[in-house]
Amino acid sequence: MLGVEMYPSLALGPQRLNDCYYRDRDVPLYPSTCEMAARALPPALLKPHANTETPAAPQDSVRMELENAGLWKQFSTVGTEMIVTKKGRRMFPQLRVKLSGLNPSLRYILLLDIVPVDSSRYRFQDNSWQVVGGAEARLPDRVFIHPDSPATGEHWQNRTISFHRAKLTNNTLDAQGYIILHSLHRYQPRVHVIEARDVLMWGRAQHSFTFPETQFITVTAYQNNKITELKINSNPFAKGFRENGMNCKKQRDARLKRKITSSQEECLDIESCDPCDSTELLSQSVELPSSALSIINTALPITDSGFHTEVSSHPDQTDSDQTLVIEQAFLTSEMPSSMESQQQTTSENNVNNALMDETGQMMDLSGYTSSFPTPQLSSHTSVPQSSSMYSVVSSTQSSDLELPRASSISSPHSMPAYSSLPSSEYPGMNSSTAMPASTTSLPDSYPSISHSTSSHLLSSSSYHSLLPTDQSQDNLSPHTPTNPPFQSISACQGSRLTIDSGQNQVDDGGLSSANATTPAVPNPTQTAFPFPPVQPTNDPDPTSPPCQSIPQSALPYQQVSQCNQISTPSDPNTTPTAFPFPPSGQSTPNSIMVSSNLNTTVFPFPPVQQQLNLSTSGPSPATGSFPVSQPSGLSTIPAIPNPVHPTTGSFSFPSTNAIHQGPMQSVPNTLHPSTAYTFPASLPKHTTPGPLPNPAPTSYPFPTPIQPGPHPLQSLTLPSPCSIPNTTQIQSTFPQSYHNPSFSHIPPQMANPSQITSQSFPPLQTSSAPQLLSQSLTHPQCPPPSNAYPAVAPTEIGTFSQLNSATPYLPDVVLHPSLLPSLDPSLSSSAPPSLYNPFSSYSLRLCQDPRSSLHLPLRHIYRQPQHAHGQGSYFDLGGRTVF
DNA sequence: TCGTCTCACACATTTGAAGAGC
DNA sequence: AGCTCTTCAAATGTGTGAGACG
Numbered sequence: 001m002l003g004v005e006m007y008p009s010l011a012l013g014p015q016r017l018n019d020c021y022y023r024d025r026d027v028p029l030y031p032s033t034c035e036m037a038a039r040a041l042p043p044a045l046l047k048p049h050a051n052t053e054t055p056a057a058p059q060d061s062v063r064m065e066l067e068n069a070g071l072w073k074q075f076s077t078v079g080t081e082m083i084v085t086k087k088g089r090r091m092f093p094q095l096r097v098k099l100s101g102l103n104p105s106l107r108y109i110l111l112l113d114i115v116p117v118d119s120s121r122y123r124f125q126d127n128s129w130q131v132v133g134g135a136e137a138r139l140p141d142r143v144f145i146h147p148d149s150p151a152t153g154e155h156w157q158n159r160t161i162s163f164h165r166a167k168l169t170n171n172t173l174d175a176q177g178y179i180i181l182h183s184l185h186r187y188q189p190r191v192h193v194i195e196a197r198d199v200l201m202w203g204r205a206q207h208s209f210t211f212p213e214t215q216f217i218t219v220t221a222y223q224n225n226k227i228t229e230l231k232i233n234s235n236p237f238a239k240g241f242r243e244n245g246m247n248c249k250k251q252r253d254a255r256l257k258r259k260i261t262s263s264q265e266e267c268l269d270i271e272s273c274d275p276c277d278s279t280e281l282l283s284q285s286v287e288l289p290s291s292a293l294s295i296i297n298t299a300l301p302i303t304d305s306g307f308h309t310e311v312s313s314h315p316d317q318t319d320s321d322q323t324l325v326i327e328q329a330f331l332t333s334e335m336p337s338s339m340e341s342q343q344q345t346t347s348e349n350n351v352n353n354a355l356m357d358e359t360g361q362m363m364d365l366s367g368y369t370s371s372f373p374t375p376q377l378s379s380h381t382s383v384p385q386s387s388s389m390y391s392v393v394s395s396t397q398s399s400d401l402e403l404p405r406a407s408s409i410s411s412p413h414s415m416p417a418y419s420s421l422p423s424s425e426y427p428g429m430n431s432s433t434a435m436p437a438s439t440t441s442l443p444d445s446y447p448s449i450s451h452s453t454s455s456h457l458l459s460s461s462s463y464h465s466l467l468p469t470d471q472s473q474d475n476l477s478p479h480t481p482t483n484p485p486f487q488s489i490s491a492c493q494g495s496r497l498t499i500d501s502g503q504n505q506v507d508d509g510g511l512s513s514a515n516a517t518t519p520a521v522p523n524p525t526q527t528a529f530p531f532p533p534v535q536p537t538n539d540p541d542p543t544s545p546p547c548q549s550i551p552q553s554a555l556p557y558q559q560v561s562q563c564n565q566i567s568t569p570s571d572p573n574t575t576p577t578a579f580p581f582p583p584s585g586q587s588t589p590n591s592i593m594v595s596s597n598l599n600t601t602v603f604p605f606p607p608v609q610q611q612l613n614l615s616t617s618g619p620s621p622a623t624g625s626f627p628v629s630q631p632s633g634l635s636t637i638p639a640i641p642n643p644v645h646p647t648t649g650s651f652s653f654p655s656t657n658a659i660h661q662g663p664m665q666s667v668p669n670t671l672h673p674s675t676a677y678t679f680p681a682s683l684p685k686h687t688t689p690g691p692l693p694n695p696a697p698t699s700y701p702f703p704t705p706i707q708p709g710p711h712p713l714q715s716l717t718l719p720s721p722c723s724i725p726n727t728t729q730i731q732s733t734f735p736q737s738y739h740n741p742s743f744s745h746i747p748p749q750m751a752n753p754s755q756i757t758s759q760s761f762p763p764l765q766t767s768s769a770p771q772l773l774s775q776s777l778t779h780p781q782c783p784p785p786s787n788a789y790p791a792v793a794p795t796e797i798g799t800f801s802q803l804n805s806a807t808p809y810l811p812d813v814v815l816h817p818s819l820l821p822s823l824d825p826s827l828s829s830s831a832p833p834s835l836y837n838p839f840s841s842y843s844l845r846l847c848q849d850p851r852s853s854l855h856l857p858l859r860h861i862y863r864q865p866q867h868a869h870g871q872g873s874y875f876d877l878g879g880r881t882v883f
Numbered sequence: 884t885c886g887t888c889t890c891a892c893a894c895a896t897t898t899g900a901a902g903a904g905c
Numbered sequence: 906a907g908c909t910c911t912t913c914a915a916a917t918g919t920g921t922g923a924g925a926c927g
Contacts, residue, residue, distance in 0.1 A: 083920085086889075090918070123886080170888090183887080220888050221921090228920070237918040240894035889925075897917070904910080 061101035062193060064209040067160050068096045071234060072213040078226040079129055080216035082187075088167035088178040092235050095163040095189055095214060102153030107196035110146035110156065112163045114179050117186040117215055124223035129186075139172055139180045143192075150196035163191070170220065181218045188215045 066072060071093045072080070083089045095112060102108060116135060123132040144166035148155060169178040181187055193207040222228045232238040240246055 092919085232920070235919065237894090237896055238920060239896080241920055246894060885927100887926085890923090892921080892923105893919100895917100895919080898915085900912100900914085902910100902912080905908085 062207045063100045064191060064193070064207070065098045065100075066096070066211045066214065067098050068093055069211070069213060072211065074234075075227065075230055076213040076215065078230065079224055080214075081219045081222055081224060081227045082168055082181075082216040083222070084168045084170040084181055084183055084218045084220060086169060086171040086174075088169040088171075088174070088176055090164060090167055091189075091216075092231060095166070095191065097161050097191055097209070099153075099156045099161060099193065102157055102193070104152060104154035104157070107150040107152050108156055109149040109194045109196050110161060111149075111192040111194065112144040112146070112166050112179075112189060113141055113192070114168070114181060114187045114189045115141065116182075117188045120186070121182075122184050122186060122217055124219075127224070129217060129223075135185055136182045139182065142177065142179045144179060156193075163189075168218065170218070183218050183220050186215060186217050188212075 075093060080093075082091055099110075116138060119135040120131040121133045121135050122129045124130075144163060146161060146163060147165065148161075167176070167178040168181050169176070170181060170183050171178075172180055174180055188210060191209045193209070195206075222231070232241040
């Protein structure tokens with residue numbers, strides 16, 4: 001989404017240039033309607049990335065570490081919940097990262113966006129998060145620009161970067177610029193690093209980072225008591241609710257009791273006592289609290305000690321509560337499809353361990369890591385911890401936790417999804433195993449799961465097995481489990497791989513998972529979706545394991561959707577089933593879901609123009625089938641809003657990432673010839689905004705096994721742990737869009753490599769691609785480390801960039817003038833605005849507090865409209881731009 | 884009836900202004 | 906006059922619980 005190449009000249013008339021100012025030059029550079037620029041993406045005009053990339057750019061080595069990964073993991077172990085309110089709520093834990101590998105002299109912009117992890121709506125039932133239907137229409141994505149942006153690489157690298165000022169809201173009409181999210185949906189924050197000079201060319205020198213443990217479910221009120229406790233004990237603002245706080249439950253209950261008692265006493269007094277005897281009443285009321293308190297204490301065991309004691313002490317957190325549900329359950333509706341649910345139960349002790357220090361402060365990474373044994377990490381992955389940005393954060397966690405899980409698989413109660421999976425061996429995964437008939441059974445003990453098996457067990461598991469990080473991720477963060485619809489997605493992201501790899505390396509501190517036990521699923525038939533719903537491992541294809549292994553949860557929504565696309569076609573035989581389509585209530589529909597019985601694919605909703613194409617040339621509403629073989633199939637791959645291809649009727653994605661997108665012809669038709677997209681009869685509705693009925697929980701679409709045949713991309717995206725050198729390499733390989741899901745606009749088809757055959761990607765025939773493919777085929781599980789990524793030639797960057805043609809959705813972009821670099825004259829003339837129609841529907845709203853980054857002479861500009869509150873993270877500029 | 888959401892509340896923290904002192 | 910430090914009030918952030926809504 002961020003891979004929007006800004007061509008002001010294209011969509012914006014010169015007259016608008018005055019609206020934006022380049023802070024350093026004090027020169028009006030940018031059209032006020034930056035949104036237009038973002039929407040107008042001329043794919044054809046895009047230059048190959050390779051050409052644009054600066055040679056030996058330091059960005060290749062850009063790495064990001066989640067500083068407070070330990071805290072995040074604590075939450076993810078339980079199932080992170082984020083409060084969303086109308087007025088906006090900050091995130092906690094905060095997203096704090098550290099950057100390295102930046103060019104100290106260059107300026108960078110840091111962006112935070114939050115994308116849906118899947119297309120499901122969740123409900124907290126039976127101490128676990130379960131899918132209850134399809135996601136609501138995706139809202140216009142907004143991006144929070146770090147207040148320091150743009151800043152030099154030195155600046156970013158010399159400090160901890162915190163996005164604590166970013167606020168989440170569920171107010172779809174929010175005018176504050178906050179990030180709008182749906183409640184009870186699962187989201188994945190992403191951090192993007194973009195060279196400031198590339199603002200006009202987003203997607204070129206950008207790096208996206210996703211930390212699986214930062215996934216969360218939005219809520220308006222906390223559902224899981226454990227989360228509440230964690231928040232109270234971790235968040236300084238909630239100190240009042242701690243055991244020793246004045247606003248703790250004990251005190252509150254005491255106050256309440258006092259009030260009640262006093263009122264009762266008053267009544268009694270009034271009735272039976274002399275009204276004049278006020279002193280007695282007063283004394284009683286005063287004494288009552290103590291007694292009441294004792295009573296309360298009895299009823300509600302509360303420990304005096306710090307957080308640890310509190311956690312353990314909580315009666316509510318009985319075994320059932322304590323257990324963290326990581327279960328993976330396959331939702332079985334009519335289809336064999338079943339939701340793979342993984343229940344992970346974490347003993348309070350684990351939680352306690354994971355919790356913060358006595359002061360209640362967030363455990364810093366160091367402390368957290370210490371708890372996790374690192375040695376295993378090495379065994380899992382050859383990648384050095386240092387190599388992966390993510391690894392530092394999460395690496396520790398994985399090893400310990402993972403191993404236990406693997407063993408659990410063997411247990412009769414092992415997660416159905418896992419058990420159902422084919423052989424424990426990664427390569428051995430069979431399609432048959434992919435879909436367990438019933439996912440109801442859950443592993444008795446979480447720890448039991450064996451490391452090797454873990455990959456199989458989890459839809460994403462395959463990846464886990466390959467990459468210890470994922471496993472750890474799964475173990476630590478239930479969130480990681482991918483949703484059935486998106487399982488294929490995971491494979492697509494190269495960036496994720498890097499992250500995961502890193503994860504494994506980090507020592508978790510073992511917060512959690514070691515003790516976690518997975519309670520049996522109460523309702524087997526139900527589509528119980530453990531908080532982090534585990535992505536079902538539908539893919540029977542042994543060759544595609546890498547893809548499966550990758551946890552979807554971590555994948556950005558866009559990527560996911562893309563992957564889904566691929567998966568969908570995989571099952572041509574499946575009859576179309578009811579699928580939740582994200583109704584596009586808004587002017588700009590976000591995504592389209594394509595589903596078969598087994599598979600539900602969420603497509604970024606194409607721009608209006610694209611929508612038209614879909615409605616007109618897309619699958620007939622009656623049949624709902626969308627033959628891939630059609631010429632349009634090609635168009636589907638690249639997201640091309642460009643009217644140039646309106647006749648194709650192909651399903652195209654918004655080309656927000658024009659930069660990444662290559663020429664149309666360059667984009668291979670990823671769709672498998674045999675496969676056909678099945679569009680719901682209601683698909684045409686998508687063109688018109690309107691809520692679609694959510695599928696019944698039972699009908700939760702489950703991805704069907706995909707045809708074997710790893711795609712070159714697949715190999716790239718899902719390199720075995722050994723193959724992944726490090727994040728740096730990966731980024732270098734996929735510097736621009738590909739490495740990062742968010743930016744990588746890999747064609748949806750490519751998202752699911754398993755479904756895609758090598759033939760489907762002619763463009764990939766680049767020298768590197770074949771190698772990768774061969775490797776993946778030869779060593780699906782663990783290609784030789786030496787070859788995997790190193791083999792990729794720098795030139796491939798351009799190749800991949802081309803592949804990234806389609807962006808799932810085009811975010812609403814509101815650029816702050818300060819962020820806008822001077823216009824490149826060459827760009828202005830490159831494409832006529834008329835050629836690329838703006839897609840108003842996909843606007844990316846950038847929010848930041850520009851003050852900090854502004855030079856003094858310009859600060860006054862932002863002072864006036866600034867909000868009253870001191871922090872003033874958001875700024876409204878001219879009514880158009882919201883910062 | 885249930886699930887979800889909104890709001891007011893109390894408390895803690897943060898922020899910024901004002902004043903004092905050097 | 907300028908700077909630093911302290912104090913204080915307001916703003917802000919937080920979870921809770923009651924109530925409203927569908």
